Amino acid sequence: MSFTLLSGSGFWNPLLWLALLVFFALIGYIIYSRGNPSYKPNTDQVMPFLSGNVEPSKEKVQVKAGDIYWGFVEALKGYYKVLTAIHTGDMRDYILWYLGVGSIILFLLVGGA
Amino acid sequence: MNVLTNFPFIVVALLLAIGFYTIGFKKNLIKIVIGIEIIEGAVNLFLVALGYVKGAYVPIYTLAPKEAAEVNKMVLPTPQALTLTSIVIGVAVTALMLAFAVNIYRHYGTLDVRNIRRLRG
Amino acid sequence: MIEHLPALVIAIPLFGAFITPLFRKRYNLAALWAILISGLTLVLVLLLEYQVLTKGMMIYVFGADKPTLVLPSGYRVPIRIMFQVDGIGAFMAISAGLMSFVGAVYSYSHLQKETGLEKYYTLLLLLTAGILGMVLTGDLFNLFVFLEIASIAGSALVGFRNYRGEASEAGIKYLIVSSVASLMVLFAVGILYGQYGHLNLAYLSKQITFNPLDMIALGLLFTSFAMKCGSVPMHYWVPDAYTEVPSGINPPLLVSTYASLYALFRVSFTLFGKITIDMATVGWIMSILGVLTMFIGVTMALVQKDVKRLMSYHAISQTGYMLLGVGVGLTVFHDKQALIEFGRTAMAGGVFHIINHIIYKSLLLLTAGALFYVTGTRNLNEMGGLARKMPITTISFMVGAAAISGIPPFNGFASKFLIYEAVYKLNPLLAIFAMVTSILTLASFVKVFASAFLGPPLEKYEKVREVPKPMIVAMVILAALCVLFGLFPDFVLDKIVYPAVDALINFIQYQSWGGLA
Numbered sequence: 001m002s003f004t005l006l007s008g009s010g011f012w013n014p015l016l017w018l019a020l021l022v023f024f025a026l027i028g029y030i031i032y033s034r035g036n037p038s039y040k041p042n043t044d045q046v047m048p049f050l051s052g053n054v055e056p057s058k059e060k061v062q063v064k065a066g067d068i069y070w071g072f073v074e075a076l077k078g079y080y081k082v083l084t085a086i087h088t089g090d091m092r093d094y095i096l097w098y099l100g101v102g103s104i105i106l107f108l109l110v111g112g113a
Numbered sequence: 114m115n116v117l118t119n120f121p122f123i124v125v126a127l128l129l130a131i132g133f134y135t136i137g138f139k140k141n142l143i144k145i146v147i148g149i150e151i152i153e154g155a156v157n158l159f160l161v162a163l164g165y166v167k168g169a170y171v172p173i174y175t176l177a178p179k180e181a182a183e184v185n186k187m188v189l190p191t192p193q194a195l196t197l198t199s200i201v202i203g204v205a206v207t208a209l210m211l212a213f214a215v216n217i218y219r220h221y222g223t224l225d226v227r228n229i230r231r232l233r234g
Numbered sequence: 235m236i237e238h239l240p241a242l243v244i245a246i247p248l249f250g251a252f253i254t255p256l257f258r259k260r261y262n263l264a265a266l267w268a269i270l271i272s273g274l275t276l277v278l279v280l281l282l283e284y285q286v287l288t289k290g291m292m293i294y295v296f297g298a299d300k301p302t303l304v305l306p307s308g309y310r311v312p313i314r315i316m317f318q319v320d321g322i323g324a325f326m327a328i329s330a331g332l333m334s335f336v337g338a339v340y341s342y343s344h345l346q347k348e349t350g351l352e353k354y355y356t357l358l359l360l361l362t363a364g365i366l367g368m369v370l371t372g373d374l375f376n377l378f379v380f381l382e383i384a385s386i387a388g389s390a391l392v393g394f395r396n397y398r399g400e401a402s403e404a405g406i407k408y409l410i411v412s413s414v415a416s417l418m419v420l421f422a423v424g425i426l427y428g429q430y431g432h433l434n435l436a437y438l439s440k441q442i443t444f445n446p447l448d449m450i451a452l453g454l455l456f457t458s459f460a461m462k463c464g465s466v467p468m469h470y471w472v473p474d475a476y477t478e479v480p481s482g483i484n485p486p487l488l489v490s491t492y493a494s495l496y497a498l499f500r501v502s503f504t505l506f507g508k509i510t511i512d513m514a515t516v517g518w519i520m521s522i523l524g525v526l527t528m529f530i531g532v533t534m535a536l537v538q539k540d541v542k543r544l545m546s547y548h549a550i551s552q553t554g555y556m557l558l559g560v561g562v563g564l565t566v567f568h569d570k571q572a573l574i575e576f577g578r579t580a581m582a583g584g585v586f587h588i589i590n591h592i593i594y595k596s597l598l599l600l601t602a603g604a605l606f607y608v609t610g611t612r613n614l615n616e617m618g619g620l621a622r623k624m625p626i627t628t629i630s631f632m633v634g635a636a637a638i639s640g641i642p643p644f645n646g647f648a649s650k651f652l653i654y655e656a657v658y659k660l661n662p663l664l665a666i667f668a669m670v671t672s673i674l675t676l677a678s679f680v681k682v683f684a685s686a687f688l689g690p691p692l693e694k695y696e697k698v699r700e701v702p703k704p705m706i707v708a709m710v711i712l713a714a715l716c717v718l719f720g721l722f723p724d725f726v727l728d729k730i731v732y733p734a735v736d737a738l739i740n741f742i743q744y745q746s747w748g749g750l751a
Contacts, residue, residue: 003721005648005652007579008576008655008656009659012651014643018643059690059693062689062692064614064685065682066614068680072677076533084234087233087234087534088230089234089470089474090230091145091410091411092136092137093470094410094411094470095136095414096137097468098457098461098468099133101457101467101468102458106449109450109452145410149410152417153413160424163424163427189431191433192427195420198379199378206409206413209386216393216396217402217406220399232404232473
């Protein structure tokens with residue numbers, strides 16, 4: 001049983017990849033082990049610094065799914081406006097799109113493009 | 114003459130157009146189901162019309178007359194079999210669609226497809 | 235016994251389906267029965283694949299022992315219904331058998347609170363029979379019948395939770411789309427029958443000529459199957475149906491979508507092989523649909539808040555990879571050298587991606603079902619901090635998410651790697667689109683992971699525990715397959731993928747009924 005996968009212009013070997021993963025994990029561990037020795041878990045040191053304010057409850061500090069990638073969606077607002085306008089959820093549109101695409105494909109095939 | 118032989122196919126084209134128009138532009142869910150039924154009818158008519166051979170024998174003989182063995186003297190039973198199967202399937206589809214329509218009416222209180230779109234985006 | 239395998243593969247789930255209603259109100263028994271039957275089907279399907287690999291194409295004729303045996307007068311045309319199982323058919327059959335088994339195991343505890351389960355399992359087995367019939371048959375009309383069986387069973391399952399209006403809405407949308415598509419398939423079959431007087435795929439593909447009627451039939455079949463496999467811009471039914479269906483049905487429903495994709499490939503490569511071999515247009519249409527599907531699917535997924543809806547948009551986007559990979563192969567179908575150089579690899583990537591995608595997307599949808607099971611919601615905004623409560627689900631989700639984003643060493647990487655490298659040689663722009671899609675996929679799964687599993691533990695989910703054992707078993711099977719297929723891609727490619735690709739390319743061999751005619 002061989003592990004190597006050939007694609008014609010390159011190859012892929014999971015074993016080699018795993019070996020590299022172990023190697024880089026080792027490097028990571030070395031960097032980690034030389035970290036700041038004054039860090040102590042389970043003390044006040046690990047609390048977030050909020051200028052003396054009380055830490056809000058967990059539910060409040062959770063980042064909601066809708067807020068992740070807010071900037072991305074904001075930047076592509078125009079694109080998403082078009083996309084949501086297309087996704088009407090109206091079942092008649094499903095069939096109309098089918099007719100549209102079908103006639104384009106038929107035109108390309110029969111019209112001999 | 115040509116129009117007469119092609120008459121079933123003209124009807125098929127008309128029915129297809131009416132069916133797709135009904136599905137695409139009517140607002141009532143039941144009418145959309147009817148539209149699908151019209152397309153179903155068009156396709157069935159198409160199949161039956163394909164199987165028609167003028168002046169040939171029907172394929173229900175055990176001992177067919179001699180001249181039935183000649184080319185184009187016997188109608189092939191396949192299109193009829195296809196149509197029957199397709200009708201049976203069509204009934205199942207219609208029943209299921211109408212059952213869904215009833216359930217949708219129960220939950221949404223309407224059959225207007227412009228309002229039956231809680232799933233979108 | 236062995237020579238009756240193709241018929242048995244259909245007969246056993248059908249038999250199981252019609253026995254299941256007898257287990258009225260004994261839901262556990264019905265579930266065990268469905269697991270037993272789908273397990274048996276899986277074993278038979280594996281045997282079938284073994285047969286096809288060792289002995290070549292299998293022909294099973296209903297009512298005769300040879301496809302050419304017809305009339306005493308020597309009129310040599312196929313008039314019987316026959317099953318013609320070649321590499322790609324057996325490949326799809328494995329996916330179907332595996333996924334209906336996993337779905338049945340998962341449903342055992344996922345649906346404990348629901349009623350009417352004997353009907354649920356009946357429909358599950360019917361759906362399996364429909365898919366298997368679609369991928370094994372060698373007869374166009376039979377293809378239509380099995381397509382309809384799969385659509386009816388599938389849409390009934392989509393609307394299974396009839397106490398939810400949304401489920402019925404999704405059900406009727408799926409049913410309308412499928413019935414229009416299958417009626418147009420029947421219309422195209424009628425066109426072909428009217429011209430050539432036959433329904434047999436292999437025989438028809440020999441007769442096909444370059445006339446407008448055949449082109450219309452090709453266009454109708456192509457568009458209908460493209461809609462049924464959820465290619466953009468006819469994909470709207472996919473998120474609706476996948477979201478509302480009970481999670482245990484997601485795996486078989488996914489396979490039924492890809493059975494339509496298989497039919498699309500079968501139509502373009504085998505049935506119209508004589509046309510597509512001279513016409514690169516069909517291949518280009520398929521590739522462009524693939525790129526559109528990939529890109530629009532993934533960008534829509536990024537903004538979803540419903541976890542299953544997000545994953546369904548990814549299912550659309552991944553379908554694009556398959557269309558692209560196989561479409562590139564179809565584009566260079568006429569060019570022997572390009573086909574050997576990169577066309578075959580691209581197709582292998584596309585076909586390999588089908589089974590990989592079925593495995594990891596089922597895994598992801600099952601984990602989404604597990605989230606729904608414990609939290610009672612599918613809204614990502616309301617989830618959070620579930621990683622510590624459900625460790626096995628979390629790990630399965632991570633494996634699935636890594637696989638779908640193409641992170642090595644999981645299975646998604648192997649097939650995407652082949653697609654990128656081969657597609658690049660046809661047109662670099664296509665490969666760039668494929669890579670951007672992959673990055674966006676990773677981004678949106680990071681979103682799911684961060685919002686559902688990470689974050690501070692929420693008070694409302696304090697009592698949440700890991701999901702029951704059968705659900706875990708189903709997820710672990712799929713996660714293990716993800717890793718195995720990723721570690722031994724070469725083995726899988728050699729054993730099942732390349733035979734499937736070669737079965738598509740060598741349509742001459744299909745026409746000869748494996749040398750029997």
